[in-house]
Amino acid sequence: MNILFATSQATSLVRGGVLTQVLQTKEALEKLGVKVTLFDMWKDIDIREYDLVHIFSANFATYHLARAFKVKGIPIIISPIFFTRRSKRLVKGVIAIDKFINRISRGFWTDYGLIAEMCHWAKAVTPNTKEEATLFQQAFSVPKERIDIIPNGVEERFAHASPDLFVKQYGMKDFILSVGHIGPQRKNVLRLIKALEKIDHPSAIIGRIENTPSGIACIERAKRNPRLLILDSIPHNSMLLASAYAACDVFVLPSQFETPGIAALEAAVAGAKIVITPIGGTKEYFSGDAIYVNPYSVKDIANGIKTALQKDKSSNLKERIMNQYSWKKVAEKAKLVYENVLNNL
Template identity: 45%
Template structure:
């Protein structure tokens, strides 16, 4: 079976969780006899060669791509990666209002792009039950289409060696953040302010964006001698896995995560996790993480201190290893594809 993967056009330069998900699923699906090709915008395609099209992300950035594939007759699976701070009832009425604005004034909202792409899909694969509820109750996506597809993580992080990072940076048992530095959704300004109240070294690893918010973050980081910024560490660097293993606590204080691949990687490497309570994170980290309210600096601080005071063990790592490796996610995706292809 041959399947075409696709997502938004900037994924090749921005990277991030969706790219990690696509590339890992593509790799592991080959073990089940599937041929996966990741869409390249300038390449010519004979779509008759493909059995399915799988779209990752359902939003403005993927809407025209998904609509084109649907119009050309491709069977489509959509992994929406959707979150809203609204409850399902509020989301339903806001989307209903948005439809009226679109009809009379040509005004679109992000929710409408998600809703229409899910309507085009044969199967919709949210990665949590909470996302599924938002889709079915809030956006009225057909329940029969919904098949949960959990995110995954590479098993290599389970065996990560802390010594490489410790030797290079002379640090251990620090607080760690990994991700883009400059997106407001990641909520790093609140994290920096919380860290100012905690006497512990912290490391930020990730590309620094050219945004006004990033400039504010860099200025605040300079004020705190305990924060070390490492901006140019590749995602596949052995030092990244080593940093996860060398840290004491990993923090992801975002406004939401679905569920936060970096946190899964860190947890598999043995780090204690402090993470936002929004986006279905509890379905992955269960009772093994500290959940924080991202809009409260005090909550972030309290979560970190509580995690620092806990003994480090492998309980979370074993939970992730048993439930969320890419091999298991790929097996689930094979089951989903077979519903369409037999």
């Protein structure tokens, strides 16, 4: 089996969860004997060499790429990595308006319309959570039989991480930690920073700082809190990041939504207690072993962190995530989806 992986050109610049998902899935599939090639726009390729293309992220940045593959006649699988808090009825309505206007005159585009068209081309749509799957079935009208959930995964190395490196470098242990881009509205870092002001406990936020009004506002606000350390982008493959997870007591990811947040999975298998958004399918992964907070309430985020600080650590979550969400398990499910698609062409 020969699979081509593709995603947005910006992924290598932005880094983050999509890149991790692509690279870790590729590595795990190759261990199962599946040949995986990363699409390189600067190299000539013979599309006939590949059985299918798996596109990660459904949005305006991948739309024309998907269309080009469709025109070439290669089967497409799409992992949307997409969620919205807007009602399914609203999303469906926008898609209907998009289709109506484009029947009359081309040139009117919406994100929802582009995503719907990509999913229409796909032989399979593979969301990360049941909640995301429901969104695509009900709002984007993807038939249930073309939806296969492929979860996100976590690397085993985080389960064996030592706190020593981070403690030695920054002199912090049993602190509050968050890992994620600083600036995007969805990541909700400004509210987190405000919540941390209400807690007399050391904390750290690790993430790429965006040069945007929102990113700048986060950094300026963080300066008010002498207990808060901001670290700009520790590489994902760094031992220091794994050590930070192992050194912290509580990991917080109060995003507007997550599906489910790879950083939270990594922190959980490193032994951290988890405080996270309930939106996007996180409860499917963390179940009753996490504290869920309203991402729009600074008070609720702060109270959730305070509650977590008072709890004892448990190995239940770590063991369950390692058993259910290793990248090996992810690759096995992906391989099964590929086989089903190819057997039904």
